[in-house]
Amino acid sequence: MAKKTEATVEDKLRELYNLQLIDSRVDEIRNVRGELPLEVQDLEDEVEGLKTRMSKLDAHTEELSQKVKDKKNLIEESKTLIAKYSEQQKNVRNNREFNSLSKEIEFQELEIELAEKHIREFKAQIEQQKEVVDKSKERLADRSDHLKHKKSELSEILEETQKEENALLKMSEDHAASIEPRLIKAYTRIRTNVKNGLAVVPIERGASGGSYFTIPPQVQVEIASRKKIITDEHSGRILVDAALAQEQVEKMEKVFAKL
Incomplete structure (x- = not known):
């Protein structure tokens, strides 16, 4: 049962990060248009x-x-x-x-x-x-x-x-529909309130992406275990480990290349 729970949480994190990558790509396109x-x-x-x-x-x-x-x-x-x-x-x-x-x-x-x-x-x-x-x-x-x-x-x-x-x-829209409403609600709220629309960020050099606040080692270990969804206490962003982030970036880049 524990193994099933772990897989479910990891899948949710991957889907959330995929959604973030997609939405960030849209942001980039709109930034090109600018003002x-x-x-x-x-x-x-x-x-x-x-x-x-x-x-x-x-x-x-x-x-x-x-x-x-x-x-x-x-x-x-x-x-x-x-x-x-x-x-x-x-x-x-x-x-x-x-x-x-x-x-x-x-x-x-x-x-x-x-x-x-x-x-x-x-x-x-x-x-x-x-x-x-x-x-x-x-x-x-x-x-x-x-x-x-x-x-x-x-x-x-x-x-x-x-x-x-x-x-x-x-x-x-399709990715959001596959994620449970409570997480989408949280994701949307965070994305609206934080800089650059980044609601889900990886750990970079011991800190949450886009911030200078260090994540305690024990929390980093917990994030890497992918057993529960953890948010940064300073920015409120959802945190994922660097390895998971890199895997999803590589996967989504292949998807984007086909568009």
């Missing part, structure tokens, strides 16, 4: 923001241009009225009518002055907008080119790695 997907997303957001800004600027410029047209029309209307009132002044019967028409002419002249002032202001705004639009166009062209380059770069990496990553994720 590239986020860079692409940021660039896409920036390009979209620039397009939205330019659209608003174009709409505002169109609005200002329409205001210029409206003011020019108002000037023409005022000039027509001035001509009309000036003509009427020639046929007035008294000074009161003449003065009344003069006030109307004066009012229309003021309307023309105000409209011309507004036209100058609108045109100045249009020129300012054009400068902003030109700079935005340059920025948009630059960011669009950069986005195209980054997308191409990401596409190449994905093409090279996606097939392997998908195969590894399926392999990880």
Whole structure:
């Protein structure tokens, strides 16, 4: 019965370490991509923001241009009225009518002055907008080119790695399904909380892999016996002996080579 228990624990340790090797391989692939997907997303957001800004600027410029047209029309209307009132002044019967028409002419002249002032202001705004639009166009062209380059770069990496990553994720899922839920739960919790996602590590030079904390000799012997699952008291990682780790590394490298 003891022999059967020992084999069962050793099998669990091997499967856990296999799972770690698979998941670490996925991590390596994703590290190759690095921040590239986020860079692409940021660039896409920036390009979209620039397009939205330019659209608003174009709409505002169109609005200002329409205001210029409206003011020019108002000037023409005022000039027509001035001509009309000036003509009427020639046929007035008294000074009161003449003065009344003069006030109307004066009012229309003021309307023309105000409209011309507004036209100058609108045109100045249009020129300012054009400068902003030109700079935005340059920025948009630059960011669009950069986005195209980054997308191409990401596409190449994905093409090279996606097939392997998908195969590894399926392999990880299958391995996880063969391990009892309590161990998978512990493995996932440790992997989430420790550096580099290493939940199962071998003993290296008397310390747990990835740490400088020495494992007491008696504990190392117990780990090497493979009779129970032992965790590092400092990092919480599950520990395996170096020999078992090396055997599984060699085995899994052959599996990875076929992907």
